[in-house]
Structure formats: structure tokens, C-alpha cells
Amino acid sequence: MTNLTILIIVPLLTAIAVLFCKNTAQIKWTSFIGSLIQLGIATTMFLAYIAERASGNTAQMLFQQRYSWYKALNIEYFIGVDGISMVMIMLTACVVVAGILISWRVETLSKEFFFLLLLLSVGAYGFFISLDLFTMFFFLEVAVIPKFLLIAIWGSGKKEYSAMKLALMLMGGSVFVLIGLLATYFATDTGGGAHTWDLLQIAHAHISLQTQMYIFPFLFVGFGVFTALFPFHTWVPDGHSSAPTAASMFLAGISMKLGGYGALRVAVYLMPEAAQQYSWVIVLLATIAIIYGSFATLMQKDLKYMNAYSSVSHCGFILLGIGMLTKTAIIGAVMQMVSHGVMTALFFGAIGMIYERTHTRQLSELGGLLKVLPFIGTVYVITGLCSLGLPGLSGFVAEMTVFVGSWQRNDMFHRVATILAAASIVVTAVYILRAAGKAVMGPIVNEHFEHLKDATWNEKFASVLLILAILAIGIAPFWLYNLIAPDAQLIMENIARSVTGI
Amino acid sequence: MSTDIFLFMKSELSLTLIIFILLILKVWDGIKDNSTYLHIANFLLLLNFAVGFIYTNEGVLFNGMFHTTTLLVFEKSILNLGTLLISLQAFDWLKTHKHVPEFYILLLTTLMGMFFMISSGNFLMFYLGLELASIPLAALVNFDLEKLKSSEAAVKMILLSAFSSCIMLFGISLLYGSTGTLSFAELPALITAGHLQLLALIFIFVGFAFKLSSVPFHLWTADVYEGSPVAITSYLSVISKAAIVFVFISVLGPLFLNLPGTWYNILFLSIILTITVGNLFAIRQDNIKRFLAFSSIAQAGYILLGLSAGNQMGTTATIYFLLVYVFSNLGAFGVIGLVSYYADKENISDYKGFYKTNPMLSWILAIALFSLAGVPPTAGFFGKMFLVTAGASRGNYILVIIAALNMIVSLYYYLRVVKAMFVDPNESPIPKITGSITARLGLIICMIGVVVIGFASCIYNYIHSLTGLTP
Numbered sequence: 001m002t003n004l005t006i007l008i009i010v011p012l013l014t015a016i017a018v019l020f021c022k023n024t025a026q027i028k029w030t031s032f033i034g035s036l037i038q039l040g041i042a043t044t045m046f047l048a049y050i051a052e053r054a055s056g057n058t059a060q061m062l063f064q065q066r067y068s069w070y071k072a073l074n075i076e077y078f079i080g081v082d083g084i085s086m087v088m089i090m091l092t093a094c095v096v097v098a099g100i101l102i103s104w105r106v107e108t109l110s111k112e113f114f115f116l117l118l119l120l121s122v123g124a125y126g127f128f129i130s131l132d133l134f135t136m137f138f139f140l141e142v143a144v145i146p147k148f149l150l151i152a153i154w155g156s157g158k159k160e161y162s163a164m165k166l167a168l169m170l171m172g173g174s175v176f177v178l179i180g181l182l183a184t185y186f187a188t189d190t191g192g193g194a195h196t197w198d199l200l201q202i203a204h205a206h207i208s209l210q211t212q213m214y215i216f217p218f219l220f221v222g223f224g225v226f227t228a229l230f231p232f233h234t235w236v237p238d239g240h241s242s243a244p245t246a247a248s249m250f251l252a253g254i255s256m257k258l259g260g261y262g263a264l265r266v267a268v269y270l271m272p273e274a275a276q277q278y279s280w281v282i283v284l285l286a287t288i289a290i291i292y293g294s295f296a297t298l299m300q301k302d303l304k305y306m307n308a309y310s311s312v313s314h315c316g317f318i319l320l321g322i323g324m325l326t327k328t329a330i331i332g333a334v335m336q337m338v339s340h341g342v343m344t345a346l347f348f349g350a351i352g353m354i355y356e357r358t359h360t361r362q363l364s365e366l367g368g369l370l371k372v373l374p375f376i377g378t379v380y381v382i383t384g385l386c387s388l389g390l391p392g393l394s395g396f397v398a399e400m401t402v403f404v405g406s407w408q409r410n411d412m413f414h415r416v417a418t419i420l421a422a423a424s425i426v427v428t429a430v431y432i433l434r435a436a437g438k439a440v441m442g443p444i445v446n447e448h449f450e451h452l453k454d455a456t457w458n459e460k461f462a463s464v465l466l467i468l469a470i471l472a473i474g475i476a477p478f479w480l481y482n483l484i485a486p487d488a489q490l491i492m493e494n495i496a497r498s499v500t501g502i
Numbered sequence: 503m504s505t506d507i508f509l510f511m512k513s514e515l516s517l518t519l520i521i522f523i524l525l526i527l528k529v530w531d532g533i534k535d536n537s538t539y540l541h542i543a544n545f546l547l548l549l550n551f552a553v554g555f556i557y558t559n560e561g562v563l564f565n566g567m568f569h570t571t572t573l574l575v576f577e578k579s580i581l582n583l584g585t586l587l588i589s590l591q592a593f594d595w596l597k598t599h600k601h602v603p604e605f606y607i608l609l610l611t612t613l614m615g616m617f618f619m620i621s622s623g624n625f626l627m628f629y630l631g632l633e634l635a636s637i638p639l640a641a642l643v644n645f646d647l648e649k650l651k652s653s654e655a656a657v658k659m660i661l662l663s664a665f666s667s668c669i670m671l672f673g674i675s676l677l678y679g680s681t682g683t684l685s686f687a688e689l690p691a692l693i694t695a696g697h698l699q700l701l702a703l704i705f706i707f708v709g710f711a712f713k714l715s716s717v718p719f720h721l722w723t724a725d726v727y728e729g730s731p732v733a734i735t736s737y738l739s740v741i742s743k744a745a746i747v748f749v750f751i752s753v754l755g756p757l758f759l760n761l762p763g764t765w766y767n768i769l770f771l772s773i774i775l776t777i778t779v780g781n782l783f784a785i786r787q788d789n790i791k792r793f794l795a796f797s798s799i800a801q802a803g804y805i806l807l808g809l810s811a812g813n814q815m816g817t818t819a820t821i822y823f824l825l826v827y828v829f830s831n832l833g834a835f836g837v838i839g840l841v842s843y844y845a846d847k848e849n850i851s852d853y854k855g856f857y858k859t860n861p862m863l864s865w866i867l868a869i870a871l872f873s874l875a876g877v878p879p880t881a882g883f884f885g886k887m888f889l890v891t892a893g894a895s896r897g898n899y900i901l902v903i904i905a906a907l908n909m910i911v912s913l914y915y916y917l918r919v920v921k922a923m924f925v926d927p928n929e930s931p932i933p934k935i936t937g938s939i940t941a942r943l944g945l946i947i948c949m950i951g952v953v954v955i956g957f958a959s960c961i962y963n964y965i966h967s968l969t970g971l972t973p
Binding site for chain 1: 815818872877878879883887888890891894895897899902903906907909910913914917920921924925959962963966
């Protein structure tokens, strides 16, 4: 069970099996069972990974596989995992199961819907396990079409505009990544004029500072677009709010994490010197995103828009952690990726469940849901509390780690950025509590709400799965910390080595 | 020597043989049914495609006029495959057509002209092939005789084609005047970048640019594509273009070897203009054939980007891209051809709601368009990626950035068509179309090609091994 290729093959086979299903029930059950098997496999690998590390294996990447693909261009199918990617894989597996369960009521073109969802997940799994930059880019781009079609066909509101905006902006991000990757490829030299896409090899190849200074912005901005880097975040609110529930969950829970992971693994890890030079820009943009995102959320009246803007703010913490370039901050960034992934997926799930029953997402039209929909109301409050950083839930752990890591940078600029970012939590509390108080607590504003039915088994299953993840991270953060720490250490060592010039 | 002729010229001879068989079948008049005739023609084309793989060798004939290598044979096989696919997809249209034998005779004659062009070892031979390829094409453009638009397109085509041939011929004559030879083997050494030679080479390049429809010599493309029958439009945009690029690789590249700077600057300008103008014009089109015409202009820009690398990586990427391009573009044109024949609709707005009535055809068209846009997991992604990689190998990142940014623009207009098919509501969508089995077979082969070729790296590696052989 340490063959990582299975992680790509299982969802792919499930997607193909879906094509041969006869009716909606078969389609749903096939995708559900397929994603459950995938979760099982991911968990097994996760445990195998921990066991391997415990037995003293200190190789940077475990479970490696390597096959030559395009020999003439040195492109390889080269995969392997470390703690960071293993955690991201677990996140993906959980969100996929939850997303499929939440979509239980999709009736129109259900075959295409589940097929595209599964294809989207293939892209994410492939991206997280790739160690070859070309393969990685391939998987990054695989998701473009499913995202576009999911929003354009099954979305709501101004879906066509949002779908097109999202597809084009993400394609723009990919194009930037592509230019950066090509430049990286040609900057490497493995002897005799040959170049390499191999991530591990490039990390140790010495690329001159001048070249790095050119390449880094392309890579970082490119991946940044995916994870709502400040001026390029505009696709997030439109895309998320127009998407069908499961697609929002996938987008916010998984897709945005591709950007954070890429920014860390490719941009910062491969271009350490340039990352140092540019880190102030990253910190600046991330702080703006955090503050701007949280204030923009205050102004929203639509639950989905609220969550989308708060995602901009929360993803700012990921970038802030990366930009701070301390070990603790980077660990915090990874934890924030996982935490935000689970939390926001649950959030969108809860909003989807509410919308399905009340047919409105306007805050002003909602009220007293806890009385009629106790389960869904509770889920909404839990994710809200997680989002505002209540101790005991994952949000607190992740944000706290980022702040602790950021505080280690003891100059004025970084201190101010940290304080501003931390202060935004107050704003978060305002909008979360206001929404929870109005929509969930409050008096029942609409008498139709009296007859609403609470969550069905599938929705409960999905919610409980994600809540368990939130609690696990929140209560026992140390094992997640210990899992990521050695890999963050390696990234830091690469930065330190580049500075001392060894 | 006596058997060499048959072996070295097997592609050309087998085409000639097919032309004769088809002629005799017509004269014999035993086949009353168009379908039978078409099946025989398709079978012969399949045999012809297979013959390409049987015996490949290198050799020179007629005092250096004609030469062949394994790479050239492979290039001819790509053209053979494309012609076969077009013939399969045109089945429904030809079945009720009055002039089927003429169609094949004209089509195969142009193909033969292209083969001679590719294999030429001398400018005389090359020019002969070029004319053999161009003139029957103009007749084919006007193949639906009763359509006024086709006649207009044919006149434009023949006039501009003659014009560009003239310019090229003038360039060739200047080159002959300054070097005293027309043989490709001797020419590169004699080119010394004198003013006359420079002028000559620019004239020759302009002639090529016309045929390749690269900006600013692209103006004929949209009108001709729109006016021609769909089968011919696809032939123009795939086979004809691929043939010109193959000649580019084997003929023009070596000629410009001694002038790397000038050559690169010409290409640089041409690439930027071609990609950008092609893309910007494609956004505004509503007729789907015009739309694909401009998209194919933009694709020509990417092909030039691969060629501008001027190394083995560039050549391999270009040939590989053309192979992918054959499948993806023909996949798109196959669907458009069926819709045009059965529903007589050719506008993008007519495709609204197409998915409700024709899910399979919609997916085929969508996948083909995704491949053209270069989105994975289709083969188009790999094709385009390798072209851009080759372009970057020269270290000119301005070019790479412009080309890459244009991929966003192109994604926009390809998604427009996809959106029309999948999302937009329509009161009266195109009714359900059930194409013949032959036409569907043609589409399925295209789809298999689009999905498989990207992952099957052995094809790329094979092309790489072939391009490595060329001196």
C-alpha cells in the first residue's frame, strides 16, 4: 500500500465507472464508494508514512517512484511524498468524500457532474505527489476544465461570468507558473547542456541570484493566483459563490491549497535566495489580503460571498506564513492550509445545506435555523467558531502557529504586519458572530422554516467527517506539527544554505 | 537502381496508383452506388497509409532532384493519415454528391504535389510540387459548384496563391542569379548574406508565409475557409499547412543557417503578429469556420515558435505538434462537417443547446477544442508545451511570455464555443444528428489520437530519434 500511483488510479477508475452507470443512484453510490476507498487508501498510506518515519527513515521523500516519460526532454513521472504532501493528500481525500455526499441531490446531468468532480480530484492528488515539475504542472492544469464546466453548468447566479473569470484567471496563473518553470528548467544544468525538471535536483542546483530574481515572481504570482494573492483574488468571491456546493468545497478546500503548496514547494524551496529578497513583498500583500478580506466580509449580505471573502483573508495567513520564512511560520502556513481546507469545505457544505432548504442565502432573510434545523445549525456554528479561531478547533492552532512564527522576525516591518494580521481576528469574530447570531440563533423570520427537514444521513456523514478532522487538529496539534516539522526544516535549511553560500 | 525508384518513391507511386484505380472505376461505370465507391476509396487510402510503414530507406533519385529519408516518410505518413481521416469524415457529404471521383482525384493530386514538395532536392522540383498542390486545391474549394460563396473563395484562393507563388519564384530567381545553383544541397554553403540574397530569402519566406497564412499574409484565410466545403476547409487547415511546415523544416531551415540573426528577427516579428492577431480576430467571429480559420492562424504562430528554436528540440516539437494538430483539428472539423451537412448551420450561436440533443458530438467537439487550447489531459497540452519549451530554449523570454499570455486569450474563445454548447439555453437547438458509421469512425480515431498521443511518449521519442538523423 505504498504505491502512490494508486492515488491517481482509483479516482480515475471511479470516474470511468461513473460513465458506465445507468441511473442516478448507481452514479452516486459508485462515486461515494470510490471516494471512500480512496480515503481508506490515503489513510493506510498516511499510517505507513508515519510508521516509516518512526522506523528512522530520514529520506526527504518517501515511497518514490521514477519512470522516464519524455526522455528527450528529461521529463519523468517522478512521485514521492513528504509530511506536507501526505497531509494535503489526507485533506483532499476527506473533502472529496464530503463533497460527493453533499451533492447527493444533484439530479440534472448527474453523470457529468460526478465525473467532473472526480476528475478535479485526480488533478489534486497528482499535483501533491509529483516531484517532477512538468508532471506537476500537468496535474495543476487538469483541473481547469472541470472547474469551468462545474460552475457554468450547475452553478447559480451569474454563473457564466464567474466560470469564465475563474477559468481565465487560473489559466493566467498557470501561464505565469509555466513561464517560471521553463526558465527554471533552462537554468538547471546536469552536465553536457542537459536540463532537468526534477524538483529535488533543482533544489540543490545553484541557480544564480540574478536568475532567481527573474524567475521567482513568475512562480510565486502564478501559484498565488490560485491561493487568492491580493490583487489576483477577484476570482474567489465570484467563483465560489456561483459554484454548486460541492464545487465550492473542492475549490476552496482543495484547489486553493494547490497554490499555497506550489508557492511553498516550488517557488520558495527552489528559489530560496530570491524568496529572501522578495519576502517583504509577500508579507505586505498577504497582510493586505488578510485585512482587506476581513473588512470586505463585513460588508457581505450573502452567506456564500461572506465565506468567499473570508477565504481570501484566511488564505492570506498561508501566504503570510510562507513570506515570514521562519520554520514555525512555514509549519503554521501548512497547518493553515489543512485547517482552512477542512473548515471552509464544511462551511460551504453547511451553507449549501441551508440554501437547499430555505432557498435563500441572504443573511437578512434567515433566522432561527437552530430551532428548526438543529444539526445544520450546530455545524454552521462549529465552523464559524473554527473560522474565528476558537481554541480547541483547528483554526486557532494554525493561526497561532503562524503568529508565533511571524513574531520571531523581530524587525519593525514584520512586527507591524504580524500585529495587523492578528488584529484582523477581531473583525473575523464580528462577522462570524453576527452571521451566526442572526441566521442560526435569532428568531425564526419566515414561517416556512417551521417545516424544514434537518440533515439527511449523507449530510450528517459528511459533516461529522470534517468536524472530526477539525477537532483532531485542534485538540492534538502536536502530531500534525511533528509530521510537518522535518520538511519545513529542510526548506529552511535550503534557505540558510543559499544565504551562507555553501 | 531499377527497384530503387519504386522503393524510394513508394508514397508517390502508391498515390498515383490509387488515382488510376479510382479513374478506371469511374470509367468502367460498374459502380452505381456512391457509398461503394467511397468505401473502396477509403480502403485504398488505408492501404496507402499502411504502405508508408513498410519500407523506409534513405536515398536520392534523378541527380539529386528527389530525395527521401525516414523522417520524410514519417511526415508523409502524417499527411496520409490526415487525408484518410478527412475522407472518412466527408463520407456523409460525398454520399449524395454528384462528383465523387473528381473529389478524390483532385485531392490526391494535391497530396502528391505536397509529397514532391517535401521530397524535393532542388528548387525546380519544389516549385513543381508547389503548383501541383495549389491549383487542384482551388478547384476543390469551389467543389460545391452551386454555391456562390465557394466560387468567390476559389477565385480569392487562386489569385492569392498565384500571387504568392510569383513572389516566391522571384525570390528563387534572385537566389539563382546570385549563386548559380538551385540545388538544396549546394545552396547553404553559397549563401553569404549579400543584399541580393537577403532580398531573395525574404521573398521566398513571404511566399511561404502566404501558404502558412501567417500574419500579415493571412487575409485570404478566413474568406477561403468560410467559402469552402468543410472537408476542404479541414484539408486546407491541416494537411496543406502541415506540408508547408514540413518543407520549412527540411528546406528553408538549412538555407537560413548562415543568417541566424536575420532569420530569427523575421521569425520573431512574424510569431508575435501571427499569434496575437489570429487570437484577437478569433474572439469576434461568429461563423465557426471563420473562427477556426483565425484559431488556425494563431496555431501557425505557435508552430513558427517551435521552428524559431532552430534546434532538434524545435524540429521534434513542431512535427509532434502537427501530428496532434491533425487529430484535434480534424476532430473539430468532423463535427462541424456533420452539423453543416445535416442541419446546414455554421454559426457559433446555432450551437447553443447542442449538448441537449447531441451529447456525444458535443463532447468530441469540446475535447478537440480543449486540445487546440492546449489544456490537459488532451494531447494538445503536450504539443503546445513542447513548442513553448523549444521556443524558450533560445532564451528569448519576451517571445515565450507573449506566446504564453496568448494561451489565455485562446482559452477564452474556445470556452465560448463550449459554453454555447453546454450552458446556453436554446428554444430550437440543432436536432439529433446520426452520422454514418464511417464518419463516426473518423471522429473516434481522432478522439483516440487526442487522448492517447499525449501519454504515449514513445511517439515523441520516435520523432526525436528521426530528427536526430537529419544532418
